[in-house]
Amino acid sequence: MTVDQTELRPRERSCTAVAGTNIALCKYWGKRDAALNLPATGSLSLTLAEMGTRTTVRFGGVSGGDRVRLGGAPADQRFAFRVSQFLDVVRKQAGISDAAEVVTENSVPTAAGLASSASGFAALALAASRAAGLMLAPPALSGLARLGSGSAARSIFGGFVEMARGERADGGDAVAHVIDDAGAWDLRMVVAVTATGPKPLGSTAAMERTARTSPFYAAWVTGCDADLADARAAIAARDLDALGRVAERSALRMHATALAADPAIVYWNGATLAAMNTVLELRAQKVAAYFTIDAGPHVKVLCAAADAARVAEALAATPGVQRTVVASPGPGARVIEQG
Numbered sequence: 001m002t003v004d005q006t007e008l009r010p011r012e013r014s015c016t017a018v019a020g021t022n023i024a025l026c027k028y029w030g031k032r033d034a035a036l037n038l039p040a041t042g043s044l045s046l047t048l049a050e051m052g053t054r055t056t057v058r059f060g061g062v063s064g065g066d067r068v069r070l071g072g073a074p075a076d077q078r079f080a081f082r083v084s085q086f087l088d089v090v091r092k093q094a095g096i097s098d099a100a101e102v103v104t105e106n107s108v109p110t111a112a113g114l115a116s117s118a119s120g121f122a123a124l125a126l127a128a129s130r131a132a133g134l135m136l137a138p139p140a141l142s143g144l145a146r147l148g149s150g151s152a153a154r155s156i157f158g159g160f161v162e163m164a165r166g167e168r169a170d171g172g173d174a175v176a177h178v179i180d181d182a183g184a185w186d187l188r189m190v191v192a193v194t195a196t197g198p199k200p201l202g203s204t205a206a207m208e209r210t211a212r213t214s215p216f217y218a219a220w221v222t223g224c225d226a227d228l229a230d231a232r233a234a235i236a237a238r239d240l241d242a243l244g245r246v247a248e249r250s251a252l253r254m255h256a257t258a259l260a261a262d263p264a265i266v267y268w269n270g271a272t273l274a275a276m277n278t279v280l281e282l283r284a285q286k287v288a289a290y291f292t293i294d295a296g297p298h299v300k301v302l303c304a305a306a307d308a309a310r311v312a313e314a315l316a317a318t319p320g321v322q323r324t325v326v327a328s329p330g331p332g333a334r335v336i337e338q339g
């Protein structure tokens with residue numbers, strides 16, 4: 001007797017996945033194709049263990065469209081729409097049409113402005129694709145996550161991860177890969193929270209405005225390959241000083257190009273500058289600590305594990321710093337439960 005496999009498939013399929021956020025040491029800032037979310041340059045990051053997202057996706061048994069919950073409450077319309085659009089891509093690839101229930105939690109409070117689309121779309125890509133019956137290989141999963149958010153492509157992997165700019169028009173080669181699992185290198189990223197509430201301008205809009213109006217944008221793009229080469233060499237040599245110097249240079253150049261946009265994009269506040277100054281003072285005292293800053297006012301400081309407590313203490317004592325979080329290198333996105 002032959003059995004029709006489709007009849008045996010449960011009507012509801014769910015998957016829970018987790019992903020750590022990642023902090024770019026060579027920043028992604030600008031796109032070569034907005035529709036496919038293809039980056040204008042490569043980027044390089046460190047995935048973190050303690051800060052991330054846990055997401056459950058259940059297809060089937062949901063009536064009246066996708067239902068999205070974030071941090072225990074219905075998600076706001078903008079976020080829910082972005083998730084639904086992403087689910088449409090997964091549904092198309094899987095050949096299904098079911099609505100989904102998505103329940104997502106960030107391990108740092110969303111209100112701190114640290115909740116990251118990187119860990120969010122990495123966890124969603126893994127949970128949604130598995131719940132839809134797709135078994136994607138890591139590079140394909142990275143490409144899928146990229147459609148949600150460029151930085152999410154990197155959070156599919158753990159340790160030091162490089163995202164390729166790619167050359168192909170269809171984006172098939174714009175995926176991330178591990179360059180080093182960071183295993184034998186005891187590093188920490190100390191995050192100084194300098195504000196509460198969402199950032200004034202999201203990265204997508206800010207990148208678009210920067211590329212369109214900043215006279216420094218072309219120079220930024222041109223300089224990225226050299227930063228990537230220096231970062232790769234520093235990681236291979238386990239040279240924290242060299243890696244930290246590239247990270248600061250990349251962050252400052254990214255912000256310089258955004259500051260020169262019209263209207264200007266200013267993510268920093270007074271505490272951002274004070275925290276940067278604290279890092280410079282630590283260095284003057286021979287502590288190897290290096291800052292990086294993303295599309296917001298918080299300052300993230302790379303240092304050796306042995307110096308993390310001292311760095312956190314100095315940042316906590318900096319005027320305007322509300323709290324600090326110490327995070328270590330972490331693994332890539334993974335499935336926790338599948339039903």
Ligand code: DP6
Nearest residue numbers: 024027028149150151203204294295
């Ligand atoms: C400053 O990945 O949030 O954090 O692809 O438009 O969703 P979209 O942008 P997003 O940008 C991240 C920008 C950054 C630098 C980085 O993580 O590389």
